[in-house]
Amino acid sequence: MLANQDSSGDDIQGRKADHLRLCLDDAVACEGVTTGLEQYRLRHVCLPEINFSDVNLAVTFLGHSLGAPLLISSMTGGTDLAKTINRRLAQAAQKFRIPMGVGSQRVALEKPDLANTFAIRDVAPDVPLFANLGAVQLNYGCDTRACEKIISLIAADALILHLNPLQEAVQSHGDRNFARLLPKISQLCLELPVPVIVKEVGNGISGEMAAKLLQAGVAAIDVAGAGGTSWAKVEGARGQDWRQQRLGQTFADWGIPTADCLVAIHQQFPTVPLIASGGITHGLDAAKAIALGASLVGLARPLLQAAYESEACLFDLIDILQAEIATALFCTGNPTIPQFQAAACLESVST
Numbered sequence: 405m406l407a408n409q410d411s412s413g414d415d416i417q418g419r420k421a422d423h424l425r426l427c428l429d430d431a432v433a434c435e436g437v438t439t440g441l442e443q444y445r446l447r448h449v450c451l452p453e454i455n456f457s458d459v460n461l462a463v464t465f466l467g468h469s470l471g472a473p474l475l476i477s478s479m480t481g482g483t484d485l486a487k488t489i490n491r492r493l494a495q496a497a498q499k500f501r502i503p504m505g506v507g508s509q510r511v512a513l514e515k516p517d518l519a520n521t522f523a524i525r526d527v528a529p530d531v532p533l534f535a536n537l538g539a540v541q542l543n544y545g546c547d548t549r550a551c552e553k554i555i556s557l558i559a560a561d562a563l564i565l566h567l568n569p570l571q572e573a574v575q576s577h578g579d580r581n582f583a584r585l586l587p588k589i590s591q592l593c594l595e596l597p598v599p600v601i602v603k604e605v606g607n608g609i610s611g612e613m614a615a616k617l618l619q620a621g622v623a624a625i626d627v628a629g630a631g632g633t634s635w636a637k638v639e640g641a642r643g644q645d646w647r648q649q650r651l652g653q654t655f656a657d658w659g660i661p662t663a664d665c666l667v668a669i670h671q672q673f674p675t676v677p678l679i680a681s682g683g684i685t686h687g688l689d690a691a692k693a694i695a696l697g698a699s700l701v702g703l704a705r706p707l708l709q710a711a712y713e714s715e716a717c718l719f720d721l722i723d724i725l726q727a728e729i730a731t732a733l734f735c736t737g738n739p740t741i742p743q744f745q746a747a748a749c750l751e752s753v754s755t
């Protein structure tokens with residue numbers, strides 16, 4: 405296990421250290437809301453007529469060939485601990501041939517000497533890496549040039565813009581001017597040399613919002629729905645004052661469950677690359693999300709906790725996630741992910 409010696413504080417680096425420290429604890433999980441995936445079951449096939457060893461999890465995403473439909477969701481950077489975690493996560497990405505997002509790189513724009521905490525391309529030379537920035541920063545001085553800079557910093561294959569209005573609202577001194585961002589996102593989509601992916605951070609993206617983002621030119625959507633890490637709770641737990649603490653607790657169940665986001669978006673846009681994340685902890689839920697239309701399934705906090713323990717612990721977790729997805733494919737009689745998706749083997753659990 406790593407020693408968490410990064411100092412806390414209210415500057416951007418201290419905030420990043422707080423986020424890591426708090427997310428190592430399960431106390432920051434959403435309360436009173438679930439992913440909604442428990443409302444579905446995969447129909448069992450007692451005679452699969454396939455050899456388990458023929459089950460193949462390979463997929464393509466935005467033109468990249470991947471070993472499995474998994475994503476290491478955007479998390480960290482900006483501190484010594486974050487650097488170690490990022491490099492462990494990147495090693496896992498390379499080993500399992502899955503993509504990885506880094507955490508918000510705003511800190512690297514503001515303090516260039518911290519850019520090396522995101523340096524992972526050397527350990528993950530062959531997998532897609534995704535740069536990351538809060539979309540709201542487009543209203544606080546970040547422009548196309550800044551985005552190009554963070555993309556080139558990790559030789560990224562795409563830029564992820566995250567939407568986090570609740571987090572910014574709970575955080576004292578949060579960046580809360582979310583006005584007129586859509587035209588700026590649209591301009592970025594036109595001007596950047598790589599695709600733009602938009603994600604939430606655990607409160608979900610509705611079908612209506614997805615329509616607007618896709619119209620703006622976004623290439624893929626990561627729903628990051630409710631049911632997993634609650635950023636209201638994380639910021640509430642960081643709160644030095646009663647106001648921030650209370651806001652965080654009040655909004656602990658806020659957001660659209662991950663499964664509801666997937667259904668709404670996939671029904672309207674069946675060919676759009678869709679990432680399921682927010683509260684996924686095992687491969688059976690990952691398989692259900694794939695059956696609901698997700699191209700990839702992202703995990704954040706479970707992978708952070710494993711990476712903090714050790715590299716071996718992280719590798720074991722991704723290995724079992726793959727085994728769980730493969731078991732779901734086998735026991736529904738499907739050797740590949742596209743066949744599994746086409747098989748319509750998901751049933752709603754009647755209540």
Ligand SMILES: Cc1cc2nc3c(=O)[nH]c(=O)nc-3n(C[C@H](O)[C@H](O)[C@H](O)COP(=O)(O)O)c2cc1C
Pocket residue numbers: 423424427477478479480506507508536564565566603604605606628631632633681682683684702703704705706708
């Ligand atoms: C420690 C930590 C830091 C995070 N930082 C970012 C970030 O900088 N940018 C971002 O887009 N999402 C960030 N996230 C959100 C995750 O990418 C993800 O959307 C969210 O935690 C829900 O997934 P989970 O339930 O698997 O944790 C962070 C998550 C964690 C746990």
